[in-house]
Amino acid sequence: MILFITNKNDITSDYLIDKLNKEKIDYYRLNTDDLLSNIEVNFNFDNEKFNIIDHKKKRNIDLKEVKSVYYRRPQLPNIESFGLNKSELDFVSKETAFLLEGLYKILKSKFWISPVFSIREAENKIYQLMIAKELGFKVPSSLISTIESEAKDFIINKKYDCIVKPIKSGLIADTDNPKIIFTSRLRKNQLGSLARIRKCPTYFQERIEKEADIRVTVVGEKLFSAKINSQTSEETKTDWRKGQSHKLSYETFELPKELQIKSANLVNLLDLNFGAIDFVLDKKGALTFLEINPNGQWVWIEERLGFNISEELINLLIERGGN
Amino acid sequence: MHKSYIMGGFMKPLIFDFALHRRKEQAPKFEYDYELNLNVIRRKDYKIPFVNTGHSSLELMTKTKEIPREDDDENPSSLELLTKTYVEKERDDEDDSIMLELMTKTKIDRERDDEDDTIYYK
Numbered sequence: 001m002i003l004f005i006t007n008k009n010d011i012t013s014d015y016l017i018d019k020l021n022k023e024k025i026d027y028y029r030l031n032t033d034d035l036l037s038n039i040e041v042n043f044n045f046d047n048e049k050f051n052i053i054d055h056k057k058k059r060n061i062d063l064k065e066v067k068s069v070y071y072r073r074p075q076l077p078n079i080e081s082f083g084l085n086k087s088e089l090d091f092v093s094k095e096t097a098f099l100l101e102g103l104y105k106i107l108k109s110k111f112w113i114s115p116v117f118s119i120r121e122a123e124n125k126i127y128q129l130m131i132a133k134e135l136g137f138k139v140p141s142s143l144i145s146t147i148e149s150e151a152k153d154f155i156i157n158k159k160y161d162c163i164v165k166p167i168k169s170g171l172i173a174d175t176d177n178p179k180i181i182f183t184s185r186l187r188k189n190q191l192g193s194l195a196r197i198r199k200c201p202t203y204f205q206e207r208i209e210k211e212a213d214i215r216v217t218v219v220g221e222k223l224f225s226a227k228i229n230s231q232t233s234e235e236t237k238t239d240w241r242k243g244q245s246h247k248l249s250y251e252t253f254e255l256p257k258e259l260q261i262k263s264a265n266l267v268n269l270l271d272l273n274f275g276a277i278d279f280v281l282d283k284k285g286a287l288t289f290l291e292i293n294p295n296g297q298w299v300w301i302e303e304r305l306g307f308n309i310s311e312e313l314i315n316l317l318i319e320r321g322g323n
Numbered sequence: 324m325h326k327s328y329i330m331g332g333f334m335k336p337l338i339f340d341f342a343l344h345r346r347k348e349q350a351p352k353f354e355y356d357y358e359l360n361l362n363v364i365r366r367k368d369y370k371i372p373f374v375n376t377g378h379s380s381l382e383l384m385t386k387t388k389e390i391p392r393e394d395d396d397e398n399p400s401s402l403e404l405l406t407k408t409y410v411e412k413e414r415d416d417e418d419d420s421i422m423l424e425l426m427t428k429t430k431i432d433r434e435r436d437d438e439d440d441t442i443y444y445k
Contacts, residue, residue: 200336
């Protein structure tokens with residue numbers, strides 16, 4: 001059986017599940033946001049029975065029956081209606097979170113896309129850059145610093161042509177007023193403000209004059225490469241994800257053999273079975289590694305370019321899991 | 324340096340200069356269907372998996388962001404769009420839901436030496 005670990009709003013899981021429904025392939029979707037309500041758990045160590053009881057589906061899942069896991073976006077349940085105070089709510093949330101951690105450990109020997117603990121390690125952009133460099137990818141000249149003088153030297157050395165980007169996430173998750181930080185071009189007049197990096201580590205990179213962005217989606221040993229024509233709009237030139245009004249065009253891209261091998265090696269080395277790798281294609285045709293998204297999105301690119309990513313994911317989950 | 328950034332010793336990190344508000348997004352009204360195990364759009368006599376509707380927001384929702392869902396009491400069978408009030412996650416290449424995050428050091432009371440209270444689930 002294939003186990004999906006996600007939440008009810010995850011449209012990417014919907015996309016695969018729709019196909020599994022049509023092909024009548026056995027799976028179970030564990031929406032972790034339904035824990036403590038529709039879904040209960042019972043881990044009995046005496047008889048080594050580890051079960052998930054889904055009252056909505058009227059199913060009792062023995063975790064031993066799981067052969068492969070598609071790990072997407074688990075979320076903790078909303079427990080605000082439990083009538084507890086903040087610290088009690090916090091306690092229940094943590095207990096539930098660590099229950100899930102245990103569930104991952106119980107399933108550790110199964111086939112995962114991708115192993116959750118590998119995803120976490122691979123998500124670190126500092127680690128990614130180190131590994132990518134080790135594997136021989138061309139990487140941008142980069143500096144992460146809290147030291148004003150170091151940042152100033154770096155920027156002057158790059159002829160003031162730098163970008164700034166978040167180390168982890170660009171989201172400033174204010175409930176009423178959420179904001180987002182995309183990769184952005186550093187303005188020359190900001191040089192006088194560099195002392196402010198003391199208050200938050202800041203990630204600088206040399207700016208590369210782009211021809212396009214390249215997204216390589218690796219599934220097992222298969223690669224799907226797409227050219228994102230990000231330079232057709234001012235909004236998407238520095239960060240193609242920024243485009244809200246402009247619909248980008250895409251085309252399939254022939255990734256050089258050498259980079260195909262390196263990309264597959266990178267995913268392998270990070271102990272992943274999936275990865276979405278971003279490169280910059282510069283004006284001279286050279287490709288520079290930017291980052292890898294170990295649990296990145298892929299449905300939109302399958303829809304746009306007709307890639308068979310979903311088919312490959314399903315095949316992997318079935319074949320490698322021995323379903 | 325701009326005055327507003329240094330007031331009473333307060334210094335706003337440079338990275339926040341690049342923070343942007345996002346415009347309101349539109350998302351179709353879909354709901355989770357426990358029979359099919361996926362989200363559907365309901366019409367009077369039938370339901371369609373959202374992923375099969377060819378809706379333009381599928382790209383948006385499976386590319387860079389997830390649009391939060393809102394409950395409303397409009398006719399759930401309609402294919403009308405809702406205006407969303409905020410964007411929950413912009414870069415959904417990132418997985419904020421799984422990260423064990425470091426808690427900012429303030430005054431965490433340690434209960435036991437063998438416990439690592441500095442990590443928790445977001």
